[in-house]
Structures are given as C-alpha cells and as structure tokens.
Amino acid sequence: MANKLTGKNLDFLESTGESVDLFESKASISNTDKLISSIAKKFIGAAQSKIRRANAIDKGNLLDIKILTNQLKGGDIELQIGYTQDNPAYDYWDFQDKGVKGVKKNKTKGSPYQYKKITVGGKFLSQLIAWYGRHKNYIKNETQKKNLSGLQRKRKSLGSLQVNKVKSIAYATGIKIKKEGLSTINFRKDAINKSFNDQFYSELAKEFGTDILINLQE
Numbered sequence: 284m285a286n287k288l289t290g291k292n293l294d295f296l297e298s299t300g301e302s303v304d305l306f307e308s309k310a311s312i313s314n315t316d317k318l319i320s321s322i323a324k325k326f327i328g329a330a331q332s333k334i335r336r337a338n339a340i341d342k343g344n345l346l347d348i349k350i351l352t353n354q355l356k357g358g359d360i361e362l363q364i365g366y367t368q369d370n371p372a373y374d375y376w377d378f379q380d381k382g383v384k385g386v387k388k389n390k391t392k393g394s395p396y397q398y399k400k401i402t403v404g405g406k407f408l409s410q411l412i413a414w415y416g417r418h419k420n421y422i423k424n425e426t427q428k429k430n431l432s433g434l435q436r437k438r439k440s441l442g443s444l445q446v447n448k449v450k451s452i453a454y455a456t457g458i459k460i461k462k463e464g465l466s467t468i469n470f471r472k473d474a475i476n477k478s479f480n481d482q483f484y485s486e487l488a489k490e491f492g493t494d495i496l497i498n499l500q501e
Contacts, residue, residue, distance in 0.1 A: 314490040323350045326478040333470035339379055344372040380471050385464030392467040403457030411453035
C-alpha cells in the first residue's frame with residue numbers, strides 16, 4: 284500500500300474550470316497539505332514577481348493566479364494552478380508568457396505563436412485604444428496656449444484627449460507590435476524552477492512517508 288503512494292503526479296494545468304475545495308481527500312495529510320500549499324503560494328509569488336518585472340500587468344488580470352485544485356486522489360497529488368474562466372487572462376496568458384513572433388522580428392525564445400500579417404483593426408485595435416484610455420500618461424497632449432494655428436484651436440475645442448489622436452497612436456502601436464512581436468516573459472517556467480525543484484520533491488517524499496505511517500497506524 285505504501286509503495287502505491289510513492290508515485291506522486293504533480294499535474295500543472297494551464298487552464299481549468301470551476302475550482303473545488305482544497306484537498307478533497309479525507310485522509311490525514313496535515314503535513315503534506317501544508318507543504319503543497321506553501322510551495323503553491325511560492326509558485327504564485329514567483330510568477331507574479333516575473334510579470335511585474337516585465338511590466339505586463341495592465342488591468343491586473345495576469346496577476347490573479349489562483350490555486351484551483353489541491354487534492355489527494357488515488358494515491359496521486361493533483362495540483363492545479365492557473366486562472367478562472369471568468370478572468371480574461373484565461374484566454375491570453377499563454378501568448379503573454381511565451382511571446383509572439385513578429386512579421387519582421389522575433390523577440391521570443393522559441394514561441395509557437397506568430398503574427399502573420401501587418402494589419403491592425405477590429406478587436407486588436409479596440410483593445411489598444413482601450414489600453415491608451417486607461418494609460419493617458421502615454422499620450423502627449425498639446426500644452427501650447429498662445430499663437431495657436433486654426434487646426435490647433437480646433438483640437439483644443441475637442442478637449443486635450445482627442446479620439447482620432449488616440450486611435451492614430453493605437454494604430455501605430457499595433458503596427459509596431461505586429462512587426463516586432465511580443466517578448467517572452469516565461470513567468471510559468473521561472474516559477475516552476477524556483478518552487479517545484481529537487482528540494483521540494485525531497486521534502487514531499489519525506490512528509491508523505493510520515494503521513495502514510497500515521498494513517499496506517501490509525
């Protein structure tokens with residue numbers, strides 16, 4: 284029986300559905316669940332730190348990484364860490380993490396994703412416009428107040444942040460992104476290396492063995 288429990292299967296799902304109660308097994312695994320929970324939180328912290336350093340936060344969805352499942356089932360530990368389906372990052376995180384090759388350049392580290400055409404429009408352009416709407420400090424406003432030209436006066440009458448100006452800037456940004464692509468972040472791989480390492484497996488084997496002995500005695 285103990286031999287069956289020596290093979291641990293840590294399964295990292297990249298996206299998952301509804302979360303379930305942590306550690307659904309009713310077995311006494313107090314030492315193990317503390318270790319798993321601690322390592323899972325370390326993984327999340329390392330991933331969030333890498334995301335922040337890459338300035339890939341925007342609305343913060345990418346930082347909202349959760350422990351979705353943490354349970355003992357059939358002698359295996361099943362651990363799922365990722366995003367809930369109601370989080371926009373559920374659909375786009377892999378592109379951000381692995382990066383996207385541009386049409387002209389490749390700033391990724393072996394990403395399977397690539398932009399095919401240098402065209403900007405539709406949802407892609409709308410998202411860029413919305414991004415600039417949330418980050419107005421990236422838009423250079425006209426501060427000149429005297430000796431304004433007719434065009435400048437017209438722009439002033441429309442307010443300091445013109446819709447056409449934002450759209451033009453967003454369009455130019457989109458062209459640059461399509462040409463150069465998105466750089467690789469590797470927050471998932473980096474977090475795994477820093478948390479689920481040889482030391483973790485050694486500690487898990489030790490703790491799991493202790494729990495097995497206690498459970499068998501009971």
